[in-house]
Amino acid sequence: MAPEDLDGILPEPVRSSEEPLRAIVDWARRYLCRPHPELGRKGDVCPFTEGAMARHTFYMAVCRGVPSGADEVAATVAHYRDWFIDLEPTRGPAAQFKTILILFPELAGPDLHPIIDDAQRMLKQAYVSRGLMVGEFHDGPPDKAGLWNSTFRPLRSPVPLLAIRHMVPTDFPFLSLDDEHVTAYLRLFGDRVPTHLQPQVAAATARLGKAVP
Template sequence: MSTLGHLMDRSRVRYPSSEAAMSTQTTDLVLLEDLESNGKASGLAPRDREALQAVADWINDFILEPNDELGRPGPVCPFMPTSVERRTMWLAPEHIGGGSAAHVVELMNSYKRRLLDVGSPDGGDTDYDVITVVFTDLPADRAQDVFDDVLGEIAVPSYVEDGIVFGPFYNGNQATAIYNNGFRPFQSPVPFIFVRHGVVSDWKFFVDQEEWLTLWARRFGEQGVDALAAELRRHPWNSRRD
């Protein structure tokens, strides 16, 4: 899932160099099973562990499950079950503290580099690799402004240069599902941004955003044309009409 399209209309945000230089350190990555008793996450601060557990429960109970409001069969996110099964979906707790959006820009760039460095453990594709950066101290009513500023800065260059996409989730996110504009599946119990590799099926998120669709077409070329043709073949677009 991704909600990047709406960010294309926002102006790029530039921050003073003193803010951009704020130090940042990515935390250890946590798998869902690490949240079990005496798991790897047992040493986390209680607030961080509770936030990660809330996101993990939401993923298990909502994201991995089908939903009648989705408008298509299958789980809410078609990629996440494979990511969880492969153990390539990681959680990472982070704090925004008194920092600005510029600090979050630095954090997300760090996680982008980390995802690019991970690679696939079995030498296969990395389409199912995703890092979910959970901001355990960010109030939901601040999340939209912070995340919009952050992604307005990094979303386009990250996609153009590295093929990386980001997805913001928070309580109150009004972005809708592709097949049902009355369903809002991006409302998580704790604000987070996921980091993943772009995939050819992302055109469904970009089809109404001309600039994003152009960037997608440049990245996927002939493979993208094949994907669109396959979608068209499922619809009676060339049926004869009397």
């Protein structure tokens, strides 16, 4: 589903998921596409969401029911990696704005949040190796702090979900602690590391025994 699909008559299988879909579209427009006083930098909370919506590359899927655990969530989401890569647009500027949000409405509440968090950790390497990022969001909020303000928790959402997008050069802080993630990052962006991240990348490349980009 895309946000514009909610403007028409929904297919019967989708009607039971209308509430979480609308909640996420509203959250994206009111939160992700706007600045936040606690963010610690200028600009929208997510630099890509408004562009994705404008280009009609903001997609949503809903998985109903309570999974048995993180293994089941990871298995459900794993196939989205190859589908994301093949989903149009596959090249050009618009491709960078493509995103898929996979909603798990029944995983709300603190007792179930670890399922989303653990599934994200299980999936991350397979996604990063293909130049993709997979992020966890729920109403917890997740433990991860903002990059520009350590007291801000930016990954809060009204419906638990996993989000898929392309990796970008500024993603290095999310990858810096894992050698395989660093290697994947250097393969893609080693020749165009943002200036403010060059000291971190240099330290990681030295740890790996690689040449500093």
